[in-house]
Amino acid sequence: MSKTSNYKDTILLPRTALPMRAGLQKLEPRMQKRWKEMDLYGRLRSARAGRPRYVLHDGPPYPTGDLHVGTVLNKVLKDMVVRWATLRGHDSPYLPGWDCHGLPIERKIQERLGNRWRDTPLPEIRRMARELALENVELNRQVFLRYGVLGDFYDPYLTLNPGYEAGVLDVFARMVEQGYVYRKLKSVHWCTTDKTVLAEAELEYRDHESPSIYVDFQVAVGPAQLQGAAFMIWTTTPWTLPGNAAIAVHEDRDYVLASFGGSRRSVVLQSLLGEVAKVAGEAEPIATFKGADFAEVRCRHPFLDREVPVVFADYVATDIGTGVVHTAPGHGREDYDTGVRYDLEIFCPVNGEGLLTEEAGPFRGLHVQRDANDAIIEHLRESGRLVAAARVRHSYPHCWRCHDPVIFRATTQYFVNVDHEDLRERVLASLDGIRFVPERDHARLESMLRERPDWCLSRQRTWGVPIPAFHCNACGYTALDAALIDRVRDRVGNEGADIWYELEAAELLPDGYACSECGARDWMLERDIFDVWFESGASWRHVCENRLALDGPADVYLEGHDQHRGWFQLSLLPSYAVRGRAPFLNLVTHGFTVDEHGRKMSKSLGNYIGARDWAEKHGVDVVRLLLASLEYRNDYPLSEGHAKTASETYRVYRNTLRNLLGNLRDFAPFEQPAREEMLEIDRWALHRLAVVMEGVAASYDAFEAFKANQKLHLYCVKELSAILIDCWKDRLYCDGADWPSRRSALTAAQEITRALTLALSPILVHTTEEVHDLWPDPKADSVHMEEWPAHLAEWRDDELGERFAPRLELREQVLKLLEPIRAQKHKSTDAHVTVPRGVWDDAEALSEWLIAGHVSLGDALQVEVSLCDPCPRCRRRRPDLDASGLCARCTRATG
RNA sequence: GGGCGCAUAGCUCAGUUUGGUUAGAGCACCCGCUUGAUAAGCGGGAGGUCGGUGGUUCGAGUCCACCUGUGCCCA
Numbered sequence: 001m002s003k004t005s006n007y008k009d010t011i012l013l014p015r016t017a018l019p020m021r022a023g024l025q026k027l028e029p030r031m032q033k034r035w036k037e038m039d040l041y042g043r044l045r046s047a048r049a050g051r052p053r054y055v056l057h058d059g060p061p062y063p064t065g066d067l068h069v070g071t072v073l074n075k076v077l078k079d080m081v082v083r084w085a086t087l088r089g090h091d092s093p094y095l096p097g098w099d100c101h102g103l104p105i106e107r108k109i110q111e112r113l114g115n116r117w118r119d120t121p122l123p124e125i126r127r128m129a130r131e132l133a134l135e136n137v138e139l140n141r142q143v144f145l146r147y148g149v150l151g152d153f154y155d156p157y158l159t160l161n162p163g164y165e166a167g168v169l170d171v172f173a174r175m176v177e178q179g180y181v182y183r184k185l186k187s188v189h190w191c192t193t194d195k196t197v198l199a200e201a202e203l204e205y206r207d208h209e210s211p212s213i214y215v216d217f218q219v220a221v222g223p224a225q226l227q228g229a230a231f232m233i234w235t236t237t238p239w240t241l242p243g244n245a246a247i248a249v250h251e252d253r254d255y256v257l258a259s260f261g262g263s264r265r266s267v268v269l270q271s272l273l274g275e276v277a278k279v280a281g282e283a284e285p286i287a288t289f290k291g292a293d294f295a296e297v298r299c300r301h302p303f304l305d306r307e308v309p310v311v312f313a314d315y316v317a318t319d320i321g322t323g324v325v326h327t328a329p330g331h332g333r334e335d336y337d338t339g340v341r342y343d344l345e346i347f348c349p350v351n352g353e354g355l356l357t358e359e360a361g362p363f364r365g366l367h368v369q370r371d372a373n374d375a376i377i378e379h380l381r382e383s384g385r386l387v388a389a390a391r392v393r394h395s396y397p398h399c400w401r402c403h404d405p406v407i408f409r410a411t412t413q414y415f416v417n418v419d420h421e422d423l424r425e426r427v428l429a430s431l432d433g434i435r436f437v438p439e440r441d442h443a444r445l446e447s448m449l450r451e452r453p454d455w456c457l458s459r460q461r462t463w464g465v466p467i468p469a470f471h472c473n474a475c476g477y478t479a480l481d482a483a484l485i486d487r488v489r490d491r492v493g494n495e496g497a498d499i500w501y502e503l504e505a506a507e508l509l510p511d512g513y514a515c516s517e518c519g520a521r522d523w524m525l526e527r528d529i530f531d532v533w534f535e536s537g538a539s540w541r542h543v544c545e546n547r548l549a550l551d552g553p554a555d556v557y558l559e560g561h562d563q564h565r566g567w568f569q570l571s572l573l574p575s576y577a578v579r580g581r582a583p584f585l586n587l588v589t590h591g592f593t594v595d596e597h598g599r600k601m602s603k604s605l606g607n608y609i610g611a612r613d614w615a616e617k618h619g620v621d622v623v624r625l626l627l628a629s630l631e632y633r634n635d636y637p638l639s640e641g642h643a644k645t646a647s648e649t650y651r652v653y654r655n656t657l658r659n660l661l662g663n664l665r666d667f668a669p670f671e672q673p674a675r676e677e678m679l680e681i682d683r684w685a686l687h688r689l690a691v692v693m694e695g696v697a698a699s700y701d702a703f704e705a706f707k708a709n710q711k712l713h714l715y716c717v718k719e720l721s722a723i724l725i726d727c728w729k730d731r732l733y734c735d736g737a738d739w740p741s742r743r744s745a746l747t748a749a750q751e752i753t754r755a756l757t758l759a760l761s762p763i764l765v766h767t768t769e770e771v772h773d774l775w776p777d778p779k780a781d782s783v784h785m786e787e788w789p790a791h792l793a794e795w796r797d798d799e800l801g802e803r804f805a806p807r808l809e810l811r812e813q814v815l816k817l818l819e820p821i822r823a824q825k826h827k828s829t830d831a832h833v834t835v836p837r838g839v840w841d842d843a844e845a846l847s848e849w850l851i852a853g854h855v856s857l858g859d860a861l862q863v864e865v866s867l868c869d870p871c872p873r874c875r876r877r878r879p880d881l882d883a884s885g886l887c888a889r890c891t892r893a894t895g
Numbered sequence: 896g897g898g899c900g901c902a903u904a905g906c907u908c909a910g911u912u913u914g915g916u917u918a919g920a921g922c923a924c925c926c927g928c929u930u931g932a933u934a935a936g937c938g939g940g941a942g943g944u945c946g947g948u949g950g951u952u953c954g955a956g957u958c959c960a961c962c963u964g965u966g967c968c969c970a
Binding site: 007 | 898899900901902905906907908909920921922923927928929931932933934935936937938939964965966967968969970
């Protein structure tokens with residue numbers, strides 16, 4: 001046996017039960033099981049009861065069968081915020097939720113039912129939808145739990161729960177009470193085959209051949225120059241002409257009155273005159289106008305007894321048509337907006353079957369997609385109003401189910417008046433009191449709020465919370481009344497919203513309730529449901545006020561930036577309308593997942609990353625670490641390469657902690673030395689720890705976990721691994737176990753281990769628990785119940801820190817000078833370093849600091865191979881070897 | 896088509912608000928050392944002209960304009 005291995009038994013090498021290889025796939029489920037069994041979440045609630053609260057209110061995701069890593073990022077970001085708050089001693093509950101109603105699930109049910117859909121009773125459809133929603137919630141919950149997210153997952157909030165539904169109805173009742181809600185016609189996509197409204201997501205755009213006609217609207221009222229002339233419109237939907245209420249021009253553009261083919265005199269956009277002439281006949285300009293000149297002009301409808309005004313609109317196309325736009329507010333979104341702006345009558349002479357009604361005059365009874373077009377074109381031709389007719393192929397919306405082209409049709413909808421009681425202005429003014437992360441979102445949300453139209457609350461759907469209105473069967477009056485809604489709310493709160501579909505109106509109304517208009521007592525229930533955004537936008541009532549007993553605003557809402565238009569905005573509006581205040585203090589927003597090329601993640605692009613796949617493949621702690629290292633406020637890239645990088649970082653943390661734990665192998669029985677008894681380098685180590693952790697805390701406080709991670713990583717690599725742990729080896733391994741010098745280092749190592757573990761615990765939730773189990777002095781049953789060490793700041797000593805600046809420089813210089821010596825197969829412990837006086841006049845401390853064999857103080861810096869022999873135990877070339885061959889220190893340590 | 900963002904080494908990020916010496920880290924990479932943190936550790940090195948173009952300026956990654964790519968929202 002060699003001499004060296006003899007001495008190996010006399011030194012204290014690191015020893016720990018923490019395996020080098022993590023085996024996360026096994027470790028994580030084990031930890032999660034433990035947390036569930038010990039009821040970690042519940043115990044944290046008790047442990048932090050009475051502490052300052054910090055509430056992150058979870059925006060409810062839609063329950064889907066399949067989660068990708070991007071979805072999990074949102075949850076992990078939230079989890080880190082909550083865990084950090086908890087670590088700092090706050091009572092920070094996390095009540096996760098799901099947005100269970102809505103179109104995607106209803107469509108799935110529709111697909112399953114196929115042709116049976118129309119004959120299936122509504123309660124049955126709702127039952128199936130609920131079942132699917134709950135199934136998906138369960139699937140998602142498993143994933144979130146697999147990702148180590150800590151929260152009230154065994155009693156989450158679901159928007160389909162009676163209590164939640166009652167909260168929605170309560171908010172609605174208060175808004176009705178205060179006059180925010182009104183009913184009005186609005187144009188919607190309508191399928192005449194399925195006789196149903198279609199949402200934007202239910203449209204598929206395909207090529208479709210339509211008529212393309214040019215029609216003259218004779219001037220009825222206008223300047224002398226226009227007498228006897230006409231405005232020429234272009235349209236591809238002749239059947240909408242009965243709904244015409246105006247013709248629109250662009251206020252700032254140039255228009256020209258021209259004669260076409262020598263006879264017809266019509267106004268068109270000047271820049272389109274040439275194009276129009278191709279179909280309308282040779283054009284001869286007569287006079288030019290600005291769009292604005294037509295302000296007072298009125299025209300005669302081409303076949304109905306009606307005058308329509310010329311109005312201004314900025315969407316007037318200048319590259320196709322005539323620049324004069326047929327406007328039918330009941331048949332198109334932009335037309336509708338124009339109609340609202342000019343207070344035009346919004347009417348829709350088309351019924352649900354697609355048949356023109358009485359208001360369409362001679363065309364009554366014709367089907368808009370089958371025979372109305374031809375009849376109208378023929379009529380226009382005969383009356384001379386038709387300038388030209390052709391066919392055109394263009395992209396046109398079709399129904400997702402029957403694939404037939406859809407139409408626009410105006411129906412009565414429920415709206416929130418966002419300007420009632422200055423709601424919009426009040427919300428805008430409140431934005432200054434909200435902290436936006438990132439700051440730029442302030443302007444984004446502000447401009448969205450400024451420009452948004454009134455909020456259409458109603459959907460002609462089945463899977464949602466019903467709008468609690470009653471229609472009088474006798475006179476058609478709609479009773480939308482806060483007191484009635486409160487009655488419904490109370491019953492829904494106990495029995496669930498399904499009662500709306502199971503009971504008759506009379507069972508939900510007070511006995512003998514009579515219509516205020518006609519006195520009748522025969523009522524019908526409204527069949528529309530709420531926009532799901534109204535449900536989630538009212539979450540503050542049930543979740544924050546009722547379940548979390550929160551008086552003030554939530555501390556944080558944290559979602560993707562698509563929620564500026566969605567949940568953020570649509571929570572602000574009801575909260576202001578009902579409570580006159582914002583629902584949150586901090587608004588944190590993250591970007592979206594893209595791949596390494598910056599393209600969005602999608603299954604069709606083949607860059608889709610399933611959350612479950614990655615959990616199993618890389619381990620959750622690695623994925624969490626990856627997510628925690630991203631500047632999430634921009635779009636963030638994810639790929640296998642990124643996961644690999646995260647694994648490397650993970651190994652750094654793990655090995656650093658492993659070494660620290662190994663060195664603390666015999667820490668437990670020690671009495672810790674007083675601070676002033678500690679070696680200077682160890683006091684410096686604690687000073688640095690305090691400084692680093694201060695920065696880490698500031699980063700977490702600013703919702704910048706990625707910066708905290710960066711600081712921690714740098715700390716591990718550059719300070720712990722490269723300097724401290726390397727320097728400490730000699731003292732920790734070779735000094736006597738109970739020497740004050742060794743205890744001094746152990747004390748520092750222990751503080752570092754503690755702080756580093758805790759600082760990483762919001763990210764590496766499983767690994768830090770594993771490390772915590774091996775702490776020599778745990779204070780709690782779980783790392784997640786520990787508190788951030790308050791005494792950290794006391795270690796800070798800036799004066800000491802400054803003293804080390806030149807010493808760090810010296811170290812750099814010595815390392816450079818060591819290069820040629822290393823090239824001769826020598827190591828730094830072979831070196832004899834001469835250090836100029838004034839940097840650190842302590843040769844022993846310097847020899848540790850520089851990991852040199854021995855150090856002399858002198859005039860100039862010099863690094864050379866020592867002439868001394870190495871001590872066989874500590875392997876340093878020492879000038880003080882004794883007769884046994886050991887250096888003085890090793891003799892004492894072994895003696 | 897419109898609005899709002901983003902674009903610095905192979906990767907993740909600093910630096911841009913208040914323009915000024917050779918643009919900084921870590922990881923990965925290459926070379927060397929170590930074998931007493933060892934499927935670990937230490938040291939050294941190379942690598943960007945800051946998406947593009949054009950301006951303002953004595954001077955721009957940093958200010959302005961336009962463009963390209965990309966993302967979200969809206970139409």
